[in-house]
Amino acid sequence: MLKAAPWCLAGWLVGTACQLQQASLWSLGVILAACGLSLLLGLIAWVLHTRITHISKFSEVAKWPIIALVFFGLALSCVNARALWQAQHRLNPLLEGQEILLLGVIASLPQQTDISVRFRFQVQSASKLNQASSVVVPEWIDLVWYDRESAEMMKGNLWADLKAGDTWQFSARLKAPHGTLNPGGFDEALWRWEQGVMATGAVTTSKRAAVPQKIKSSWLYPIAQARQYVRSEIERKLLQGDAQSRSLAGVIAALVMGDQAAIQAADWDLFRATGVAHLMSISGLHITLFAWVMAAAIRSMWRASALGGSRLCLRWPAPHVALLAGTLMATLYALFSGWGLPSQRTVIMLWVVCLLRLVGTRWPIFWSLGLALWVVVALDPWAMLQPGFWLSFVAVGVLMLNESVQSPDRTQLEDGGSGMLIKMVGQAFRTLRNLLREQWVITLALTPLAVLFFGQLSWVGLLANLVAIPWVTWLVTPLALLGVLAPPLWLVASWALQPLMTLLTWMASLPGSVWFLPTPPLVLALLAMGGGLLLLQQWPWILRSWGLLFMLPIFLWQVPKPPPGQFDLWFADVGQGNSVLIRTTHHALLYDAGPLYSETSDAGQRILVPLLRRLGVKLDRVMLSHRDADHTGGAPAVLRAHPQADLWSSLEEGHPLSTLRPVKVCMAGQKWEWDGVQFELLHPLASDYAKLAGSNALSCVLRVDASQQASSKKSHESQKASALLVGDIEAAQELAMLQRLALQPVGVLLVPHHGSQTSSTNGFIEALKPHWAVVQAGYLNRYGHPSTRVVQRYETQDVPLSISSECGAAYWQSTQPQELSCEREVRRRYWHTPKRKESRSPE
Ligand SMILES: [Zn+2]
Numbered sequence: 001m002l003k004a005a006p007w008c009l010a011g012w013l014v015g016t017a018c019q020l021q022q023a024s025l026w027s028l029g030v031i032l033a034a035c036g037l038s039l040l041l042g043l044i045a046w047v048l049h050t051r052i053t054h055i056s057k058f059s060e061v062a063k064w065p066i067i068a069l070v071f072f073g074l075a076l077s078c079v080n081a082r083a084l085w086q087a088q089h090r091l092n093p094l095l096e097g098q099e100i101l102l103l104g105v106i107a108s109l110p111q112q113t114d115i116s117v118r119f120r121f122q123v124q125s126a127s128k129l130n131q132a133s134s135v136v137v138p139e140w141i142d143l144v145w146y147d148r149e150s151a152e153m154m155k156g157n158l159w160a161d162l163k164a165g166d167t168w169q170f171s172a173r174l175k176a177p178h179g180t181l182n183p184g185g186f187d188e189a190l191w192r193w194e195q196g197v198m199a200t201g202a203v204t205t206s207k208r209a210a211v212p213q214k215i216k217s218s219w220l221y222p223i224a225q226a227r228q229y230v231r232s233e234i235e236r237k238l239l240q241g242d243a244q245s246r247s248l249a250g251v252i253a254a255l256v257m258g259d260q261a262a263i264q265a266a267d268w269d270l271f272r273a274t275g276v277a278h279l280m281s282i283s284g285l286h287i288t289l290f291a292w293v294m295a296a297a298i299r300s301m302w303r304a305s306a307l308g309g310s311r312l313c314l315r316w317p318a319p320h321v322a323l324l325a326g327t328l329m330a331t332l333y334a335l336f337s338g339w340g341l342p343s344q345r346t347v348i349m350l351w352v353v354c355l356l357r358l359v360g361t362r363w364p365i366f367w368s369l370g371l372a373l374w375v376v377v378a379l380d381p382w383a384m385l386q387p388g389f390w391l392s393f394v395a396v397g398v399l400m401l402n403e404s405v406q407s408p409d410r411t412q413l414e415d416g417g418s419g420m421l422i423k424m425v426g427q428a429f430r431t432l433r434n435l436l437r438e439q440w441v442i443t444l445a446l447t448p449l450a451v452l453f454f455g456q457l458s459w460v461g462l463l464a465n466l467v468a469i470p471w472v473t474w475l476v477t478p479l480a481l482l483g484v485l486a487p488p489l490w491l492v493a494s495w496a497l498q499p500l501m502t503l504l505t506w507m508a509s510l511p512g513s514v515w516f517l518p519t520p521p522l523v524l525a526l527l528a529m530g531g532g533l534l535l536l537q538q539w540p541w542i543l544r545s546w547g548l549l550f551m552l553p554i555f556l557w558q559v560p561k562p563p564p565g566q567f568d569l570w571f572a573d574v575g576q577g578n579s580v581l582i583r584t585t586h587h588a589l590l591y592d593a594g595p596l597y598s599e600t601s602d603a604g605q606r607i608l609v610p611l612l613r614r615l616g617v618k619l620d621r622v623m624l625s626h627r628d629a630d631h632t633g634g635a636p637a638v639l640r641a642h643p644q645a646d647l648w649s650s651l652e653e654g655h656p657l658s659t660l661r662p663v664k665v666c667m668a669g670q671k672w673e674w675d676g677v678q679f680e681l682l683h684p685l686a687s688d689y690a691k692l693a694g695s696n697a698l699s700c701v702l703r704v705d706a707s708q709q710a711s712s713k714k715s716h717e718s719q720k721a722s723a724l725l726v727g728d729i730e731a732a733q734e735l736a737m738l739q740r741l742a743l744q745p746v747g748v749l750l751v752p753h754h755g756s757q758t759s760s761t762n763g764f765i766e767a768l769k770p771h772w773a774v775v776q777a778g779y780l781n782r783y784g785h786p787s788t789r790v791v792q793r794y795e796t797q798d799v800p801l802s803i804s805s806e807c808g809a810a811y812w813q814s815t816q817p818q819e820l821s822c823e824r825e826v827r828r829r830y831w832h833t834p835k836r837k838e839s840r841s842p843e
Helices: 005-019 028-050 053-087 151-155 188-194 222-238 243-257 265-273 284-307 311-315 318-336 341-358 365-379 381-385 387-405 410-414 420-454 459-482 488-508 522-536 546-556 603-614 635-641 686-690 712-718 731-740 762-768 788-796
Strands: 099-106 116-128 140-146 167-175 199-203 213-216 456-458 514-516 568-571 580-583 588-591 621-624 646-649 663-665 671-674 677-683 701-705 722-725 748-750 772-775 801-803 810-813 820-822
Touching (some): 005 365, 028 053, 222 243, 222 318, 222 488, 243 488, 284 341, 284 459, 341 365, 365 381, 365 387, 387 420, 456 459, 459 514, 522 546, 588 603, 603 635, 677 731, 772 810, 788 801
Parallel strands (some): 621 646, 646 663, 722 748, 772 801
Antiparallel strands (some): 099 116, 099 167, 568 580, 671 677
């Protein structure tokens, strides 16, 4: 039985991993066939094993791979069946964008900012507005309610009345879950799919819509209600109107109840830069650390009272009590902190390992961990794609390994009595030393994983963690948690937090504190992980140091760059806004920096800065076409992360961004050359500035041409190894350029003004005749971009159109101007919104 376990486990894990790569789901027939085939295979293996003993040579060898294959097939069909069932609950595409009247229960702690409030909603009934007949919508919907649509409502302070567990009625516009998709970036659709949320929506408060109203209160979701109460108490106790108290109150709220939205954006930046963000978000890692600290504390208390001669303590061995109590406390903590998926997974892992130890199975620790892994993956297959899951798995593993190495010091228990106090102090010191050592091992073990998942290595982070882990888990968190019983302790916790914040701020300011590494290919990543495992073994150092060698390639890896004279473009998927990265052999320019999403998040910090890091790009220049927020929203974050880049734009004098960097004004005729690639500005003219034209009309228009010599082999194509980026220019500017310049055809065109019908005139498209036209516009955006008429104009001129909401990030190279690759095609999975055939809604 035990011999088969690793084969079953390996089969199941590989089967699940393969299923997660599927672009579309199997049909029911295929699922049943695969399941039947696997079972048949299992039957054959069983017969071979039990009945036909005389051909045992064969059966002994073939048995194990067959068992692995059986579990591989079973995992594939089970996960497919489950996903198929969930896909049945997709939002009907015909209901997308329609106003729907929803009745249901608020199912989570509402997250409020100055302009919006977000919460999960469990729908009980739904109907179209002003129609009696009901419609079917997904049960779980993530709703957002914006201020700009509900200024009236705010007067009645309805937001303060939103409580978890209460029944409400809203009208809302629903969408299928759809996030931006960039290389290596966060997959929002997967994140919601994993939680069973099959639609998102915005509450509408137009004249037509039904007024949001509370129907009744209830005691459903008691934990969410308790959390809401605690959060308001923390704010009451700690908020004093200044920025510092707001920052500290936010961190305390996050530590007590996992309310990550409470932490200020600047503090998040600080925590990320010093590598301690995991401590502030109640993640799997945090819960594991909490369980471990609690277990250690209880173990030393138990031993101390055993030294004092307590009978109870002598009967129950300290490690068992500590393990059980630690796991129990971690479960309670996870429950109170919102019971998010990462916490659930960790708690399950902790319980599996804990129970196996308690019932006294003498399984090797790796097998207990394997079982824990299997239980989590069987319950939640999509966890395999979450870095947090692997981080907490490794953390649990390292703790258990270390735990098993330490032998209980029984000798001390027996000679109690004289010098008891000295022994207790000695015990406390030993515990502290062990804790420090274990924490060091965990930090080391997690370092290669952090490099692989987050592309950063922070020397400061190693030091910061050494101080911050014990400080936060031993002092600040317990104080903050006890504050629930005695609120003045929150004040003490905030005092304890202050020196840590000061220290972290100082550490983050050290030069070269963080290294960013581009994403390595999978082979190198696996090699490095193997190296990490080797380092963790209890072998002589001469053997273990080979691990370092295996890890070396990921530090040296470089993302391939365009050859001299050539360039490539990444059209980032930033939602409703523009952002294009241009790379030559040794230089890079970012054209526009995407939109602002809310007061705490923008395309710069959420998408562009991480993307630039993954590509290993250092920007030489940022060009902001014009001042509109959908082009400049992410600029502050990008400029801060790339201090060496200069800034070109048509921004007016005194614009807030000019405080970050001197602005070089865009002017038609400006030119430069990078690695043989020509850059030229075609618009605006000095006279346009003098006319005080609108912001769209002042968009900087940039033309990029590959070197003629480099492309001379295919002479007829050479002129098309070029790109034109035009911002939000409109028909008048297109016409002016056509009259003033002999516009040459281009390989790729950034469609003006996101495909609005103010732009893309027929003459302009005809003169440029691009191989590809790229629209950067948000999914079901409220402007109706791209307009149907504009889409038709490109179609009639045989210019293929790529729209960012359908394509995700797009990649184009001057060496292959006819080709454009879409991130959404490369990474298409069954949880993404299926492709739509029908025409887009008119403007
Ligand atoms: Zn725009």
